[in-house]
Amino acid sequence: MNLFDIYQRRIASLVAELGAKGELPAGLETSKIVVEPPRDMSHGDLATNVALVLAKEAGMPPRLLAEKLIGPLGAFEGVAGVEIAGPGFINIKLHASVLHQVVSAVLEQRGDFGRSAVGGKNKVNVEFVSANPTGPMHVGHGRGAVFGDALASLLGFAGFDVTREYYINDAGAQVDVLGRSAFLRYREALGEDIGAIPEGLYPGDYLVPVGEALAKDHGPTLLQLPEKDWLPVARAAAIAMMMEMIREDLAALDIRHDVFFSERSLSQDGPVDVIRKMLDDLTARNLIYQGRLQPPKGAPVEDWEDREQTLFRASDFGDDVDRPLLKSDGSYTYFAADIAYHLSKFERGFPLMIDVWGADHGGYIKRMSAAVKAVTDGKGELDVKICQLVRLLRNGEQVRMSKRSGDFVTLREVVDEVGRDAVRFMMLFRKNDATLDFDLSKVIEQSKDNAVFYVQYAHARCASVLRQAEPLLSEVGYDAFLGCDRSGLTDGAELAVIHRLAQFPRIVEAAALAHEPHRLAFYVHDLASDFHSLWNRGKDGPHLRFIIDNDKKISMARLSLVESVRSVIASGLSVLGVSAPNEMR
Numbered sequence: 001m002n003l004f005d006i007y008q009r010r011i012a013s014l015v016a017e018l019g020a021k022g023e024l025p026a027g028l029e030t031s032k033i034v035v036e037p038p039r040d041m042s043h044g045d046l047a048t049n050v051a052l053v054l055a056k057e058a059g060m061p062p063r064l065l066a067e068k069l070i071g072p073l074g075a076f077e078g079v080a081g082v083e084i085a086g087p088g089f090i091n092i093k094l095h096a097s098v099l100h101q102v103v104s105a106v107l108e109q110r111g112d113f114g115r116s117a118v119g120g121k122n123k124v125n126v127e128f129v130s131a132n133p134t135g136p137m138h139v140g141h142g143r144g145a146v147f148g149d150a151l152a153s154l155l156g157f158a159g160f161d162v163t164r165e166y167y168i169n170d171a172g173a174q175v176d177v178l179g180r181s182a183f184l185r186y187r188e189a190l191g192e193d194i195g196a197i198p199e200g201l202y203p204g205d206y207l208v209p210v211g212e213a214l215a216k217d218h219g220p221t222l223l224q225l226p227e228k229d230w231l232p233v234a235r236a237a238a239i240a241m242m243m244e245m246i247r248e249d250l251a252a253l254d255i256r257h258d259v260f261f262s263e264r265s266l267s268q269d270g271p272v273d274v275i276r277k278m279l280d281d282l283t284a285r286n287l288i289y290q291g292r293l294q295p296p297k298g299a300p301v302e303d304w305e306d307r308e309q310t311l312f313r314a315s316d317f318g319d320d321v322d323r324p325l326l327k328s329d330g331s332y333t334y335f336a337a338d339i340a341y342h343l344s345k346f347e348r349g350f351p352l353m354i355d356v357w358g359a360d361h362g363g364y365i366k367r368m369s370a371a372v373k374a375v376t377d378g379k380g381e382l383d384v385k386i387c388q389l390v391r392l393l394r395n396g397e398q399v400r401m402s403k404r405s406g407d408f409v410t411l412r413e414v415v416d417e418v419g420r421d422a423v424r425f426m427m428l429f430r431k432n433d434a435t436l437d438f439d440l441s442k443v444i445e446q447s448k449d450n451a452v453f454y455v456q457y458a459h460a461r462c463a464s465v466l467r468q469a470e471p472l473l474s475e476v477g478y479d480a481f482l483g484c485d486r487s488g489l490t491d492g493a494e495l496a497v498i499h500r501l502a503q504f505p506r507i508v509e510a511a512a513l514a515h516e517p518h519r520l521a522f523y524v525h526d527l528a529s530d531f532h533s534l535w536n537r538g539k540d541g542p543h544l545r546f547i548i549d550n551d552k553k554i555s556m557a558r559l560s561l562v563e564s565v566r567s568v569i570a571s572g573l574s575v576l577g578v579s580a581p582n583e584m585r
Contacts, residue, residue, distance in 0.1 A: 001105035001113070002505035004046065007076075007092070008035040011050050014072055023068065028054050037503060044083070044091035045099070045499065051088040062088025099495060100486040102502045106564040107481050111571050114504040118512065119160030125345050126152045128356035129250065129257075130167040133242040134178045136206055137249045140358060142411040143436065144387040146427040146577070148356040149255045150517040151385070153575045158512030163350070165259040167341060170239050171268060172334065177201060178242070179235030183222070185211025186234065190220055206245065210238045252415045253424060254577055266340050267332060275332050275340045278375070279310075279325060287313050287374055293321065312339070317370035339371045346372075346380045353380065354515060359388045383515055387432045393439040418443050421578045425452035428521040428576055446584070448532075451525055455569065456581055458528035461535055462566035463582035465546050469559050472552065481563060484556040491544060493534040494558070497565060500527045504568050508575075517576065524572035531565050 012030035019026040033054075038047040051066035058065055063084060070082040070090060081093035106113045128148020131141045149164065156162045169175070181202040188194045189211040197203040214222065214237055222230040243260070250256065266274040282288045291311045311322040312335075325336040345353050353372070357364070365384045372382040392399040392409055399409055415423050422443040429451050430436050448454050466473070473480075489498070504523065511519035538545040546558045570580040 001102060001109075002116075002509070003098075003102060003502045004035045004037075004506045007046055007048070008033055010076060011035065011048055011069075011073070014069070015050065015054065018068070018072070024065075025058050028057055030054075036506075037499065038091055041496065041499060043085060044081070045094040046092040047085075048090050048092070049088075051084075051090060055088065066090050096490060096495070097487070099498045099502065100489060102498055103486060103489075103561055103564045104482065106501060106567055107560060110567055111574075113568065114508045114571060115157055115159075116505065116509050116512070117159040118509045119155060119158045121159060121161050122352065123161045123163070123350050124155055124352040124354060125163050125165055125348075125350035126155070126354045126356070127165040127167055127345075128152075129246075129255075130169065131246060132169045132174055133239045133246065134174055135202060135204055135242065137246055137411040138408040139390045139392050139411055139414055139438065140387070142253070142414065142423060143390050143427045143432075144356045144358060145250060145253060145255055145411075146424050147385065147387050147432050147517065149253070150424070150428055150520075150576050151354065151356070151515055153577060154508070154512050154517045154520060155515075157575050158508055160512070163259060164257045165261060165345075166257040168239075168243065168260055168262045171263040171266075171337065175235055175239060176231065178238045179231045180227075182207055182210040182214065182238035183230060183234040186214040186218075186222065187211070189215035190223070206242075207238065210234075210241050213237060213241065249410075249412045249415075252412060253420055261341065261344070263337055263341070266337055266344070274344065275336055278340045278343055279336065282312065282375070287316075288325065289313065291322070293324070312371070313374070314367050314370040317373045319367045319370040323367050335367065335371070338368060339375060342368070342372050342380070342382065343375045346376045351376075351380055353382045355382065355384045357384055357386055359386060362386050385432055385515060388435045390427075391435065391437045393437055393441075395441045396439065399440065414438075414440070421456070422452050424576060425455070425521060425573075425578050428518050429525070431516070431518050451521075452578065453584070454532075455524050455528040455573065456579070457584055458531045459566055459569045459573070459580045460582055460584045462531070462562050462569070465562050466559065466566070469547055469555070472547070472555060473559070476552075476556065480556060481560040484560055485553055486557045486560065488554045488557045489561060491537070493530075493537045493544075494561060497527075497530045497534055497561060500530045501564055501568055504572070520572055521576060524569055524576075527565065527569060527572070531569075 012033055015024060015028055015030050015033075018024040019028055033048065033050045035046050035048045038044050051062045051069060055062040055065050066084045066088045070084060073079060073090065073092065074082045078095050078098040079092055080095045083091050085091050109115075126148055128151075129137070129141060129145045131137055137145070152162045152164050177200065181197075184194055184197070184201060185207045188208070214234060217237075218233070222233060262269065264270075267276070279288060289311055290308055292308050293305070293311065295306070305324070305328060307328065309324050309328075310326045312325050314323045315321055323333075323335050325333055325339075327333055342353060355368075361384075365386075368384065369382050372380045392414070418440055426438060426443050427436070442450060443452065444450070446453050446457075489495070504527075507519055507523045511517060546562055547555050573580045
């Protein structure tokens with residue numbers, strides 16, 4: 001039950017009806033009508049911009065148009081009052097019985113309350129993490145991992161057909177460095193004193209097991225081979241073990257991908273050279289030419305070379321300059337591989353592609369968006385979400401680097417210390433494009449200042465109230481919630497909670513369409529705050545307690561509200577991948 005959607009459709013129908021009667025111009029465009037919660041709940045239960053968005057097309061001032069609408073709006077079933085505010089907003093007051101229907105809907109639909117069909121089963125590919133398989137994941141990777149997974153869950157809850165994908169960057173110079181680093185550890189495993197790790201190789205202890213595995217499988221035989229023969233062996237073993245470690249780290253956050261796509265499969269390990277085929281297709285479409293790039297103005301461009309080269313006409317599709325596709329040695333640029341990869345997504349049936357990238361990739365968005373537009377003839381849509389940096393603190397002080405990784409704190413170390421729920425919720429309790437301070441001490445505090453504790457405690461409080469009510473509930477059963485008389489729910493704090501419950505379906509749809517799961521984290525925190533306020537009201541005023549001796553009617557009404565809050569908090573946390581405990585220890 002989406003209360004705001006119901007009244008938006010009613011208002012749109014009213015506009016069409018008045019147009020048919022000649023009281024308004026016929027055929028007014030109603031798609032931009034919005035019904036939302038008013039900023040100040042004392043002004044009503046709903047607010048709409050209908051008069052403002054239709055005024056120009058209708059050829060009349062917004063307030064005059066609003067005056068034509070308030071009479072018919074006031075006649076709607078369930079409407080207790082209508083008034084015009086400001087330049088032409090219309091505030092609507094509902095009878096309490098309409099709000100009580102929201103509680104009924106939550107109880108009837110349980111975990112499906114708020115679930116939407118707005119996605120229309122449209123396929124969407126969410127690619128996230130995609131960390132180079134050159135070592136363990138760090139906390140920055142963790143933010144992208146949590147964001148991407150929560151976004152995928154949110155889209156699924158909103159009716160999209162979602163595939164979670166990981167792009168394995170297993171081609172290029174960085175994995176050759178990984179292979180050489182693993183070979184050094186292989187020599188160490190055979191008893192050689194390798195001394196300090198040379199500059200340019202990966203120094204972390206995580207490669208020691210790779211070297212030991214190579215020594216066990218191959219003995220000293222690799223030492224007799226030239227690099228061109230041992231490097232592919234060491235590289236493949238290292239990539240396999242790194243990806244297994246990454247999968248384990250993700251599993252600790254309850255994150256699992258549907259597809260792991262190999263970059264090497266595009267050109268080196270696949271049955272055909274997909275990148276070459278794509279370049280031939282782009283050449284046939286005159287989207288590639290031989291040319292020379294102008295020297296960059298201002299900041300240097302990393303892929304600029306003063307030579308004639310193979311260029312993609314990126315500037316024709318919104319990029320700042322055209323982009324090279326081949327390096328001076330004839331090998332493919334990263335951009336060429338990325339174009340082929342996104343074309344693969346489109347050809348696999350994903351017109352909507354969402355990429356979750358790290359903070360250092362913001363400058364890459366324009367060219368990738370241009371490429372997707374070009375290779376899909378404008379039929380593909382790419383939305384890139386940037387996850388900004390995470391500053392890891394302990395009591396406000398920067399946390400030192402990890403011995404295991406060599407130069408950063410690993411994600412697994414953080415999860416093991418503070419727990420999955422704290423990591424997931426706090427990574428989402430800030431918009432993805434804002435820098436996040438993650439304090440290891442603060443996120444495990446049992447206080448209202450710790451957002452994840454505050455929300456989980458609200459759920460646990462609900463569960464505790466319902467446990468206390470077990471004698472009554474065992475007598476009447478859960479189904480008695482559905483048909484109980486809720487007319488006694490009239491206190492302001494009770495109505496505030498119901499208002500918040502009513503917003504859940506709207507929040508789900510808006511967050512899904514905007515690709516912003518943080519909105520859901522904010523919402524459950526607000527609902528928890530409303531419930532804590534209600535709980536405190538009962539503590540201060542015995543007549544407002546959830547269970548009133550010798551008054552089964554009001555007790556059942558209030559308990560049904562408690563169960564509704566518990567259910568919606570549990571649903572919201574579930575979408576975010578956070579548990580909803582019945583007790584806090």
